[in-house]
Amino acid sequence: MQNPVPFFTHSLTALSNILVKAEAHAEAKKIKPEVIPQLRLIADMLPLWRQVTIACDHAKGAAARLAGLEVPAFADTETTLAELRDRISRTIAYLATIPADAFDAADARTIAIKAGSHERSFGAVQYYFGYALPNFYFHMATAHGILRANGVDVGKADFLGA
Amino acid sequence: MQNPVPFFTHSLTALSNILVKAEAHAEAKKIKPEVIPQLRLIADMLPLWRQVTIACDHAKGAAARLAGLEVPAFADTETTLAELRDRISRTIAYLATIPADAFDAADARTIAIKAGSHERSFGAVQYYFGYALPNFYFHMATAHGILRANGVDVGKADFLGA
Numbered sequence: 001m002q003n004p005v006p007f008f009t010h011s012l013t014a015l016s017n018i019l020v021k022a023e024a025h026a027e028a029k030k031i032k033p034e035v036i037p038q039l040r041l042i043a044d045m046l047p048l049w050r051q052v053t054i055a056c057d058h059a060k061g062a063a064a065r066l067a068g069l070e071v072p073a074f075a076d077t078e079t080t081l082a083e084l085r086d087r088i089s090r091t092i093a094y095l096a097t098i099p100a101d102a103f104d105a106a107d108a109r110t111i112a113i114k115a116g117s118h119e120r121s122f123g124a125v126q127y128y129f130g131y132a133l134p135n136f137y138f139h140m141a142t143a144h145g146i147l148r149a150n151g152v153d154v155g156k157a158d159f160l161g162a
Numbered sequence: 163m164q165n166p167v168p169f170f171t172h173s174l175t176a177l178s179n180i181l182v183k184a185e186a187h188a189e190a191k192k193i194k195p196e197v198i199p200q201l202r203l204i205a206d207m208l209p210l211w212r213q214v215t216i217a218c219d220h221a222k223g224a225a226a227r228l229a230g231l232e233v234p235a236f237a238d239t240e241t242t243l244a245e246l247r248d249r250i251s252r253t254i255a256y257l258a259t260i261p262a263d264a265f266d267a268a269d270a271r272t273i274a275i276k277a278g279s280h281e282r283s284f285g286a287v288q289y290y291f292g293y294a295l296p297n298f299y300f301h302m303a304t305a306h307g308i309l310r311a312n313g314v315d316v317g318k319a320d321f322l323g324a
Contacts, residue, residue, distance in 0.1 A: 002291065004291075007292055010292060011296060041307055041310055041311040042310060042311050042313065045310060125164060129164065129166075130169055130172060133299070134173060134299060134302075134321070134322055137299030137302075137303060138299065138302075138318060138322075140296075140299075140300075140303075141302075142306075142307055144304075145203055145303070145311075148203055148207060149204050149307075149311065156297075156300060159296070160296055160297065160300075
């Protein structure tokens with residue numbers, strides 16, 4: 001299987017740069033540091049900070065599982081954009097510890113995941129293309145959409161890191 | 163390269179089912195058919211209908227280019243959710259015409275794309291993982307976010323088609 005680390009790293013770096021723009025927006029508008037991470041598109045939806053941490057966790061989880069490694073647990077305690085950028089940095093640093101050849105045998109793996117009480121098992125290809133990537137980009141794009149809807153000057157070029 | 167058609171088809175089917183929920187919402191609230199396709203998260207952003215057609219075009223474009231085929235052009239004329247679902251159906255029908263073994267030689271291809279006046283050239287792997295997939299899921303998730311923010315009863319399970 002193609003090593004997913006460079007692509008996750010690129011997209012997470014783009015997400016961190018989007019949060020830098022959100023920090024500049026907060027400073028310009030004198031918005032307290034804990035306000036923007038709590039923004040949502042609608043009340044019954046996860047706030048920005050959870051969109052960011054879940055995106056990080058899909059990248060970390062997918063890379064670890066496809067490489068046959070234990071998924072490290074990161075606590076969900078972030079309350080500011082600076083802390084969220086640190087979470088992204090720690091995720092990228094973890095991804096960098098996985099050797100590129102760890103994915104050579106990935107295609108043959110069976111991946112079991114728990115989402116709440118729900119357990120699922122996939123072949124690696126189905127897991128990566130049908131679950132991990134759509135989930136990762138769902139939370140990346142929803143984080144972007146929350147900031148976009150709230151007037152932060154971000155767009156698709158920021159999302160793509162182009 | 164992994165055949166991308168089953169994953170694009172699965173996600174586009176999920177997007178079509180999300181639009182079915184939007185149609186039910188419009189009917190329940192007596193919203194005219196042309197209103198929901200024009201919704202945006204913020205004024206200087208593309209409306210729902212363009213998010214859907216661009217998602218379709220990234221799936222169609224990626225599959226065609228990776229298979230070494232000419233990308234068919236579909237006109238952007240949709241004004242209702244029913245027409246958008248038809249656009250998705252036509253995209254899925256096109257994807258189904260590409261034989262699975264057309265992707266066997268994809269890794270070695272160079273992909274050139276035009277975005278406005280801007281031309282870019284990529285290796286196929288970089289194109290697929292670094293451009294086509296993030297773009298496809300960006301527009302999928304932004305379409306979902308627009309509907310979610312406007313009170314349509316959709317969520318990540320609908321997006322994943324789980």
